[in-house]
Amino acid sequence: MTVLNTRMSLVALACALVSPTLLAEDSSLTNPAISAVLNGYYQTGERPLAESPDGFGLGETELAMSANIDDMFYGKVTAVVESHDGETELNLEEAFIQTMAMPAGFSIRGGRFLSDIGYLNNQHLHTDAFTDRPIVYRAFLGGHYFDDGVRLNYVAPTDLYWTMGIEAFKGDSLRAADEHGEREFKKVGIYTLYSKIGGDIGDNSSWQAGLSYLRNENGQMTAHEEGDGHDEATEDGEAGHSHAASYTGKNTYGADFVYKWAPNGNYKYQNLTLSGEYYRVSDFTPVDLHPEDAPSQDYHQGWYLSSVYQFTPSWSAGLRYGEVDTQELHDDHFHGQKLKESEVTLAWHSSHFSTVRFQYTHQKGTNFDGIEDDNIFTIQYIMSLGAHGAHQF
Amino acid sequence: MRINSNLAKLAAVALSVAYTGLAHAELNVFACEPEYAALTKELAPTASIYSATTALQDPHQVQARPSLIAKMRQADLVVCAGADLEIGWLPMLQMKSANANVRSTDQGLFFAADQIETLDKLASVDRSMGDVHAKGNPHLHFDPTRLLKVATALTAKMVQLDPAGAADYQKSLADFSTRWQAAIPRWEEQAKGLQGKKVIAYHSSFKYLFNWIGIEQVADLEPKPGLAPTSGHLASLLSRAEQGDILAVIVASYQDERGAKWLGEKANLPVVMLPMSVGGNDSSKDLFSLYDSVISLLNGVK
Numbered sequence: 001m002t003v004l005n006t007r008m009s010l011v012a013l014a015c016a017l018v019s020p021t022l023l024a025e026d027s028s029l030t031n032p033a034i035s036a037v038l039n040g041y042y043q044t045g046e047r048p049l050a051e052s053p054d055g056f057g058l059g060e061t062e063l064a065m066s067a068n069i070d071d072m073f074y075g076k077v078t079a080v081v082e083s084h085d086g087e088t089e090l091n092l093e094e095a096f097i098q099t100m101a102m103p104a105g106f107s108i109r110g111g112r113f114l115s116d117i118g119y120l121n122n123q124h125l126h127t128d129a130f131t132d133r134p135i136v137y138r139a140f141l142g143g144h145y146f147d148d149g150v151r152l153n154y155v156a157p158t159d160l161y162w163t164m165g166i167e168a169f170k171g172d173s174l175r176a177a178d179e180h181g182e183r184e185f186k187k188v189g190i191y192t193l194y195s196k197i198g199g200d201i202g203d204n205s206s207w208q209a210g211l212s213y214l215r216n217e218n219g220q221m222t223a224h225e226e227g228d229g230h231d232e233a234t235e236d237g238e239a240g241h242s243h244a245a246s247y248t249g250k251n252t253y254g255a256d257f258v259y260k261w262a263p264n265g266n267y268k269y270q271n272l273t274l275s276g277e278y279y280r281v282s283d284f285t286p287v288d289l290h291p292e293d294a295p296s297q298d299y300h301q302g303w304y305l306s307s308v309y310q311f312t313p314s315w316s317a318g319l320r321y322g323e324v325d326t327q328e329l330h331d332d333h334f335h336g337q338k339l340k341e342s343e344v345t346l347a348w349h350s351s352h353f354s355t356v357r358f359q360y361t362h363q364k365g366t367n368f369d370g371i372e373d374d375n376i377f378t379i380q381y382i383m384s385l386g387a388h389g390a391h392q393f
Numbered sequence: 394m395r396i397n398s399n400l401a402k403l404a405a406v407a408l409s410v411a412y413t414g415l416a417h418a419e420l421n422v423f424a425c426e427p428e429y430a431a432l433t434k435e436l437a438p439t440a441s442i443y444s445a446t447t448a449l450q451d452p453h454q455v456q457a458r459p460s461l462i463a464k465m466r467q468a469d470l471v472v473c474a475g476a477d478l479e480i481g482w483l484p485m486l487q488m489k490s491a492n493a494n495v496r497s498t499d500q501g502l503f504f505a506a507d508q509i510e511t512l513d514k515l516a517s518v519d520r521s522m523g524d525v526h527a528k529g530n531p532h533l534h535f536d537p538t539r540l541l542k543v544a545t546a547l548t549a550k551m552v553q554l555d556p557a558g559a560a561d562y563q564k565s566l567a568d569f570s571t572r573w574q575a576a577i578p579r580w581e582e583q584a585k586g587l588q589g590k591k592v593i594a595y596h597s598s599f600k601y602l603f604n605w606i607g608i609e610q611v612a613d614l615e616p617k618p619g620l621a622p623t624s625g626h627l628a629s630l631l632s633r634a635e636q637g638d639i640l641a642v643i644v645a646s647y648q649d650e651r652g653a654k655w656l657g658e659k660a661n662l663p664v665v666m667l668p669m670s671v672g673g674n675d676s677s678k679d680l681f682s683l684y685d686s687v688i689s690l691l692n693g694v695k
């Protein structure tokens with residue numbers, strides 16, 4: 001993963017926070033918008049392929065700054081500070097510019113940014129209603145897929161919301177394993193296509209549905225002489241911390257939906273969010289695989305369904321079920337694997353800017369990293385300070 | 394040849410129709426709140442106007458939902474309260490709708506709060522104060538004089554965007570101003586008996602109304618702006634209410650009545666739900682009837 005991987009001092013952190021404030025034209029903290037997200041937790045176990053080890057820990061501490069650069073461009077930087085095994089790392093999760101004045105509903109974004117495939121992927125982790133992304137995201141997209149690249153997006157001039165876009169990325173974090181270091185990877189590894197439609201149903205409900213396709217030029221495995229081909233993270237010696245996807249293939253297809261409801265469309269007191277996504281990763285087997293070694297199922301797949309109900313301004317509860325069904329290469333043949341996660345969460349919001357969350361996860365695995373029947377409890381806080389960021393639907 | 398000349402005539406007619414259509418193209422207006430949809434309707438009766446929220450929705454907490462992106466994508470003019478009221482959703486809509494025409498107040502973006510002096514501006518803002526706006530209270534549409542100033546500025550904005558319609562916009566403004574200026578003294582006369590009365594209200598939603606007709610809001614149902622009433626805070630309001638000088642407990646049409654009802658029952662005070670905007674109750678069909686309704690509801694508890 002090509003992230004800026006530096007030891008951080010508190011001084012640098014303080015500078016990152018303070019100096020832009022001095023540049024702001026007025027004292028209202030709105031130009032540029034500067035914000036920080038604090039995130040800490042304690043949990044009794046570790047969810048597979050997630051980024052948070054058990055015990056006490058800090059999640060992603062985000063530092064973000066954004067503003068209109070001039071009347072043509074908008075820019076945003078999001079730095080993420082993570083601690084792992086006593087090391088403090090500074091990663092850039094976003095550093096992009098976007099055009100704001102192109103005609104006819106077109107816009108271009110370039111730099112490092114979150115891909116717009118699926119529903120959850122373009123949202124920041126701190127806005128999630130659960131402590132970790134669904135297992136399907138962790139397995140196929142490395143939690144959330146951000147990368148260096150470019151996007152062209154179009155919004156149609158219709159009353160029914162309709163947007164579509166195309167992206168190209170470097171794709172390093174979605175490369176298939178290359179244990180011998182001999183593979184010549186393509187420089188532009190990822191191309192995506194997506195389209196979303198959405199609208200309202202009366203005053204109470206809104207919805208959005210989307211389809212995505214991800215082409216991964218470097219996603220297909222090469223033949224392995226020995227060893228374990230599936231777990232890139234382990235090979236990097238950074239178990240539990242790589243943003244890399246664990247299961248890749250040449251073609252990934254996704255479908256997503258979200259439905260939100262609030263009485264009279266007033267989200268302040270009560271509201272409900274239902275969402276779900278499905279992904280299928282195909283063409284992952286090595287090209288020169290002997291037909292007799294072919295897996296019983298020639299695709300990986302995974303999905304989740306999530307429901308979150310905010311029943312007062314201060315309390316919300318959520319239920320999520322997700323599973324992945326994958327093929328793991330051992331020596332020269334494949335084994336089927338399965339993981340099912342059922343999760344319940346209860347969150348207290350002292351204001352719009354602070355959340356304390358309790359989450360229980362039950363995992364049921366078949367041939368999946370030794371997980372058979374595990375229970376994990378997490379308590380987590382996520383708080384934001386600084387500018388009030390606008391949230392996506 | 395005859396056919397050809399007919400075709401040419403037809404084409405000429407079609408062209409001139411198209412041209413006239415362009416010259417008098419009606420503005421497509423996206424209003425953040427229903428009061429600004431209503432004001433735009435007064436000033437540009439034939440414009441195509443869409444209100445992003447209703448009077449039953451808290452404008453602080455609106456989802457940047459797909460339908461709003463689609464509507465903003467097509468807008469020539471976006472009219473909002475401003476003063477950071479829409480900070481949680483408007484920037485996202487601007488980003489996602491990719492409509493260059495409504496990005497800047499130099500072009501098709503209009504903030505009402507920019508046109509007037511807001512109340513309660515703050516020199517510095519700290520989140521321990523709750524969800525407050527440094528740029529002042531954005532719920533300015535219940536001050537008739539300020540709203541008239543906004544109407545004048547909004548007309549100038551529409552003339553800027555659609556110069557061909559200038560005469561029509563000016564005529565509508567003159568008509569609206571005459572009717573509005575005639576209504577102000579009438580409302581002030583009706584509200585005379587409310588002067589100096591004390592109320593407990595939810596949020597600072599009616600700050601401008603109270604400021605105008607001389608009502609004093611002595612306490613807030615919210616412990617801090619943006620936070621829902623807590624039982625401890627309600628208990629302190631009850632002891633305040635027991636002083637016996639409170640006229641009523643007031644909530645807006647998008648606010649939860651439970652805290653107010655509890656206080657009303659315990660302190661034996663009437664609870665009045667006022668329409669926050671046009672459409673907030675059955676009688677508020679435009680800005681005039683909204684003001685009529687609010688004053689008559691307040692007079693009803695006197």
